[in-house]
Amino acid sequence: MKGSRGHPPVRNVLLMGTVLGALTFSGSVAADGEATYNSACVVCHAAGVAGAPMLGDKAAWAARIAKGKDSLYQSSLKGLNAMPPKGGNASLSDADVQAAVDYMISKAQ
Numbered sequence: 001m002k003g004s005r006g007h008p009p010v011r012n013v014l015l016m017g018t019v020l021g022a023l024t025f026s027g028s029v030a031a032d033g034e035a036t037y038n039s040a041c042v043v044c045h046a047a048g049v050a051g052a053p054m055l056g057d058k059a060a061w062a063a064r065i066a067k068g069k070d071s072l073y074q075s076s077l078k079g080l081n082a083m084p085p086k087g088g089n090a091s092l093s094d095a096d097v098q099a100a101v102d103y104m105i106s107k108a109q
């Protein structure tokens with residue numbers, strides 16, 4: 001390490017931290033997951049419209065959660081039967097939709 005004093009990687013590490021921070025929405029329930037649910041998903045998932053699994057209905061969610069989170073992300077992003085892609089709100093980012101799924105899962109456990 002011929003006395004190389006500057007630390008060029010530091011900037012990159014900081015940058016990476018920022019990017020990762022922005023991408024790390026799963027694990028904890030992001031506040032915007034709840035907000036997205038309330039704006040884009042609640043119309044169907046609060047009352048079980050068209051067979052939508054209701055928020056907090058553990059029995060209805062257990063079988064879906066058993067398929068794995070990725071599978072739920074996929075059906076939320078791409079749609080599933082009467083469930084439109086992104087709940088019909090195409091302006092939502094994938095991360096918003098996934099945060100809303102995380103929120104719904106957290107209420108069913």
Ligand code: HEC
Pocket residue numbers: 036037040041042043044045049050051052053064067071072073075076080081082083084086087088097100101
């Ligand atoms: C127009 C009504 C409607 C809206 C709006 C809606 N959903 Fe759904 N959702 C459904 C229905 C109906 C199902 C059940 C689909 C089935 O299993 O046939 C469903 C199922 C799901 C499932 C389970 C999928 C699976 O693979 O079992 C998830 C997760 C989900 N919705 C997430 C969301 C999220 C997140 C939003 C908001 C961004 C949302 N939904 C908005 C109607 C809706």
